[in-house]
């Protein structure tokens with residue numbers, strides 16, 4: 001249904017896991033545009049992540065200024081990469097490919113500053129593992145649809161949705177629901193009247209918003 005409404009999401013090439021980790025840290029509390037700009041600046045300045053470890057945090061902060069909260073993110077990136085380097089003898093996450101999804105997630109979440117969303121992004125986009133990253137769009141839409149209970153918090157939603165959604169659909173579900181949240185199931189005024197998921201949705205106010213939308217047109 002979502003493929004029909006928004007087009008089938010293109011499956012992009014698997015990303016390098018450390019790149020994905022850094023990119024996800026940069027994406028917190030900012031737009032894709034800003035975080036991608038900051039990530040591109042980092043890649044341009046550092047030929048390897050090992051070089052970043054030798055760089056003062058203040059300089060990293062200036063390089064990633066576009067991402068916002070640069071003082072926090074620069075420290076977090078350096079500390080996380082430092083810890084990976086300490087444990088693995090190099091800034092690499094390649095060993096995660098040999099672990100189960102749960103063990104790989106546990107490893108990532110044991111790194112200071114890495115939460116369930118960052119861990120799930122690395123596992124899904126770099127290793128193709130069945131792990132669901134949950135952002136605010138996915139959390140809101142999944143709640144309205146009734147896929148997760150009212151008492152579930154965003155941290156718990158990663159595991160719940162990873163179990164609910166068939167493993168081979170996690171990638172397209174993730175991208176499709178984000179698109180749906182941006183274009184139709186908006187936070188303030190969902191466009192229920194033109195929603196392809198209307199018949200499946202458990203949101204108690206969907207009739208109200210469908211009617212409201214019809215009055216505005």
Ligand code: SF4
Pocket residue numbers: 141144145184185186190191192193195196197198201202203206209
């Ligand atoms: S019917 Fe409304 S609340 Fe339900 S998914 Fe569609 S837009 Fe969101």
